[in-house]
Amino acid sequence: MAKLLIVDDSTMLRDMLNYALNEGGYNDVVEAVDGVDGLEKAKNTTFDLIITDVNMPNMDGLTLIGELRKVPAYSARPILVLTTERSDEMKAKGKAAGATGWIVKPFVPDQLLKAVNIVLSR
Amino acid sequence: MAGFDISKYREMFVEEAEELFESADNLLLEAENTETLSDEQMGQLFRDVHTLKGSGASVELALFAEFTHDVENLMDKLRNHDIEFIPEMVETLIDGLDVMKELLELEVAEELTRDTFTQMTTELLVDLRAYINGESVVSSKKEAAVPVETETSTEKKAFDNFNQISSDTDSNSFGFYDDDLEKKKSSNSYGFFADDQNIMENDDSEAFGFFDDQLQEAAKVAPDLPIRDYEENDDFGFFDDMPDITPESTSDQPITSEVANQPVVQEVKQEAPTQAPTPVAPVKKSVRKPKEEKATSKKSAATNNIRVNLDKIDLLMNNVGDLVITNAMLTQFTTTIEDNKVRSSVLERLELLERHIRDMQDSIMSIRMVPMESIYSKFPKVVRDISKKLGKKIDFKHYGDNVEIDKAMIEGLTDPLMHIVRNSLDHGLETPEDRVRTGKDETGSITMSAEQANGQMIITIKDDGAGIDTDKVLAKCINNGSIDENQAAQMTDNDKAMLIFGAGVSTADAVTDISGRGVGMDVVKTNIHKLGGAIKLDTGLGIGTTITIMLPLTLAILDGLDIAVGEQKYILPLSAIVESLQPTHEMIKKIGDGTQDLLMLREEFIPVVRIHQLFGVEPKHMELEKGMLIVVKSGNSKIAIFIDEFLHQHQVVVKPLDKNFRSVEGVGAATVRGDGSIGLILDILGIIEAQKKIDRNMLATKNAS
Numbered sequence: 001m002a003k004l005l006i007v008d009d010s011t012m013l014r015d016m017l018n019y020a021l022n023e024g025g026y027n028d029v030v031e032a033v034d035g036v037d038g039l040e041k042a043k044n045t046t047f048d049l050i051i052t053d054v055n056m057p058n059m060d061g062l063t064l065i066g067e068l069r070k071v072p073a074y075s076a077r078p079i080l081v082l083t084t085e086r087s088d089e090m091k092a093k094g095k096a097a098g099a100t101g102w103i104v105k106p107f108v109p110d111q112l113l114k115a116v117n118i119v120l121s122r
Numbered sequence: 123m124a125g126f127d128i129s130k131y132r133e134m135f136v137e138e139a140e141e142l143f144e145s146a147d148n149l150l151l152e153a154e155n156t157e158t159l160s161d162e163q164m165g166q167l168f169r170d171v172h173t174l175k176g177s178g179a180s181v182e183l184a185l186f187a188e189f190t191h192d193v194e195n196l197m198d199k200l201r202n203h204d205i206e207f208i209p210e211m212v213e214t215l216i217d218g219l220d221v222m223k224e225l226l227e228l229e230v231a232e233e234l235t236r237d238t239f240t241q242m243t244t245e246l247l248v249d250l251r252a253y254i255n256g257e258s259v260v261s262s263k264k265e266a267a268v269p270v271e272t273e274t275s276t277e278k279k280a281f282d283n284f285n286q287i288s289s290d291t292d293s294n295s296f297g298f299y300d301d302d303l304e305k306k307k308s309s310n311s312y313g314f315f316a317d318d319q320n321i322m323e324n325d326d327s328e329a330f331g332f333f334d335d336q337l338q339e340a341a342k343v344a345p346d347l348p349i350r351d352y353e354e355n356d357d358f359g360f361f362d363d364m365p366d367i368t369p370e371s372t373s374d375q376p377i378t379s380e381v382a383n384q385p386v387v388q389e390v391k392q393e394a395p396t397q398a399p400t401p402v403a404p405v406k407k408s409v410r411k412p413k414e415e416k417a418t419s420k421k422s423a424a425t426n427n428i429r430v431n432l433d434k435i436d437l438l439m440n441n442v443g444d445l446v447i448t449n450a451m452l453t454q455f456t457t458t459i460e461d462n463k464v465r466s467s468v469l470e471r472l473e474l475l476e477r478h479i480r481d482m483q484d485s486i487m488s489i490r491m492v493p494m495e496s497i498y499s500k501f502p503k504v505v506r507d508i509s510k511k512l513g514k515k516i517d518f519k520h521y522g523d524n525v526e527i528d529k530a531m532i533e534g535l536t537d538p539l540m541h542i543v544r545n546s547l548d549h550g551l552e553t554p555e556d557r558v559r560t561g562k563d564e565t566g567s568i569t570m571s572a573e574q575a576n577g578q579m580i581i582t583i584k585d586d587g588a589g590i591d592t593d594k595v596l597a598k599c600i601n602n603g604s605i606d607e608n609q610a611a612q613m614t615d616n617d618k619a620m621l622i623f624g625a626g627v628s629t630a631d632a633v634t635d636i637s638g639r640g641v642g643m644d645v646v647k648t649n650i651h652k653l654g655g656a657i658k659l660d661t662g663l664g665i666g667t668t669i670t671i672m673l674p675l676t677l678a679i680l681d682g683l684d685i686a687v688g689e690q691k692y693i694l695p696l697s698a699i700v701e702s703l704q705p706t707h708e709m710i711k712k713i714g715d716g717t718q719d720l721l722m723l724r725e726e727f728i729p730v731v732r733i734h735q736l737f738g739v740e741p742k743h744m745e746l747e748k749g750m751l752i753v754v755k756s757g758n759s760k761i762a763i764f765i766d767e768f769l770h771q772h773q774v775v776v777k778p779l780d781k782n783f784r785s786v787e788g789v790g791a792a793t794v795r796g797d798g799s800i801g802l803i804l805d806i807l808g809i810i811e812a813q814k815k816i817d818r819n820m821l822a823t824k825n826a827s
Binding site: 099101104118119 | 134182333334336429
């Protein structure tokens with residue numbers, strides 16, 4: 001069973017993500033409330049996929065990705081950014097930070113699952 | 123979204139939004155005072171509003187998100203120093219948040235139409251957008267209606283996304299923006315990225331994407347999941363290696379936010395649509411440096427938080443209460459063990475168990491405790507709004523933010539505190555002119571503080587306003603018959619001031635006739651008493667008013683003293699006890715028809731209440747000299763209760779009586795004792811009130827005779 005970490009400062013969004021992922025059969029989902037929390041949790045457990053928000057207190061999502069990429073276990077693991085913006089600029093930033101891909105927020109559950117399925121089936 | 127119960131998430135969002143609003147409001151209020159906004163504050167403001175928008179859109183509150191987008195836009199520009207902060211913006215932003223709150227409420231209730239939305243937001247949008255475009259706001263209020271529509275269209279790109287998601291709700295009105303944006307898209311906005319196939323192809327309509335060829339390909343061929351029919355677009359796209367993203371799009375604006383920068387980015391593109399792409403900027407440049415690292419340690423403590431329904435903690439508390447009781451039963455049971463050695467070793471272990479249970483009780487208690495900050499944070503906004511309306515200048519300060527209070531009390535406490543502050547603002551504090559005239563600083567102050575002392579929570583609300591004209595209050599009370607001249611003559615200034623908490627003085631008319639203060643103050647008192655607390659008021663005419671609220675630290679446990687009257691045992695809350703004594707003959711004075719006793723203690727007359735009379739039980743002693751008197755107080759009132767003897771002191775788990783039985787005069791709550799029997803906890807306030815009634819009747823008969 002794939003282990004997933006979702007990082008978002010909104011409880012509601014974490015709940016929604018969790019719900020959607022559970023619906024898609026991903027039941028091993030851990031939540032983190034910001035980049036710092038996410039980094040700590042990611043260091044303790046090796047997740048197969050991390051989905052992170054961008055704008056968060058303490059440590060934003062892009063910094064988190066940068067930090068994760070420094071950790072050997074995550075040098076090549078998939079990390080998706082959740083973004084409210086589809087702009088090219090954002091995409092460029094996500095890529096520059098080392099993200100595997102992006103998901104637009106508000107997300108559509110089946111699209112989220114599709115993205116997750118693809119990235120995990122590789 | 124099959125199986126997706128959006129209303130559940132909306133509820134969560136509303137709750138979350140409240141916190142975010144509070145945070146943003148308080149930042150803005152601070153900014154209003156200091157007329158500055160630090161980078162850190164701007165960042166926080168942006169995040170708050172950004173989360174409001176993102177989460178709002180996620181629960182399909184499209185209109186709320188639409189307006190919030192503009193507010194966010196301004197905050198983002200400020201945060202990035204694209205525009206200069208000017209103090210006037212704060213007002214607009216505060217108004218913006220107010221409108222957001224209203225929109226949220228209406229949209230959640232599904233009462234928000236596009237028309238109402240336009241009405242509510244048009245004026246503000248003009249101001250917001252003027253600021254966003256770096257103009258100062260002159261007052262565009264009148265001509266607002268038309269220009270907004272067009273402006274909206276240019277800046278609403280991000281809402282395509284939202285429209286897509288919630289297209290079923292309001293598709294027509296959103297279609298306007300979409301169309302306009304479609305035109306923009308098809309012109310030259312995206313020529314910039316011509317080299318990047320994937321971006322070109324997918325641009326605005328992707329729901330997700332990967333920065334990898336293979337994945338991107340996989341996404342294209344992967345069938346949509348059957349959960350929902352998702353038509354048309356690749357709702358996602360994949361990047362190939364993206365060597366072609368131009369530096370202009372990344373490193374030139376490394377810190378700019380994705381959303382709010384939209385207009386700027388578009389402008390750039392229009393000016394230079396054919397600019398040649400150059401290789402991508404080094405990775406690190408576009409990664410934001412976290413300058414908040416200092417705050418990390420503090421904040422990461424919060425990261426381990428979970429939200430727990432208070433009911434669950436109550437249940438846990440109850441369970442521990444039952445454990446305490448069972449433990450006590452066991453302890454009592456040991457008396458039947460004949461073997462001394464066995465008995466004492468069992469007792470020893472039971473004591474250990476008791477200690478563990480107590481520790482557990484403390485731990486659970488601490489879960490229930492939340493910092494006062496959570497109450498305080500509601501006030502700055504209220505103070506600002508009211509003082510603005512009244513044209514008063516008020517400085518609101520609070521102390522003891524970290525003092526902890528039982529979560530269960532917050533609800534019951536917020537209203538009375540709010541009431542007191544409102545009263546203070548409305549009636550207590552003077553207008554700047556009046557203050558200057560009386561030689562005061564033109565800015566009035568309201569100070570709220572909290573501290574824990576003697577196992578009590580003490581909350582003080584102090585203002586430096588006009589104070590209460592106690593004589594006028596007194597006159598009013600005599601007028602409406604709630605007290606008579608004789609009583610009035612005996613009253614201290616404090617007693618008189620306390621009269622404003624009486625029901626008779628609380629109607630608005632009566633209050634404005636006299637010096638102010640008192641609208642619903644009796645409700646304040648009642649609420650505080652319901653929490654097992656007491657309220658005290660000190661006032662000086664022209665100097666100000668201080669209201670002190672004393673509360674038990676928790677509603678769940680109390681330290682009680684077992685007292686015996688005849689065969690019956692009652693529990694007296696320890697916090698109410700002032701002292702206990704066995705009176706001598708000289709200390710007792712009989713008044714009235716000889717049935718009412720007064721205890722004379724250090725030149726103070728304290729009415730004696732015979733518990734056996736009150737509850738109709740047979741006492742061991744009838745003469746006061748043979749039993750015990752315990753002086754108890756609630757607020758400023760004292761009585762001496764007459765009992766046979768007092769037994770021992772112990773912690774009791776409070777169980778409400780009216781929930782399980784019915785309310786009984788003089789009894790506040792119940793508990794279960796070690797032997798399984800029910801112990802009644804005396805309600806001192808109730809007994810005092812009952813005594814006061816007797817006093818009044820007696821005085822009345824005395825006067826009549």
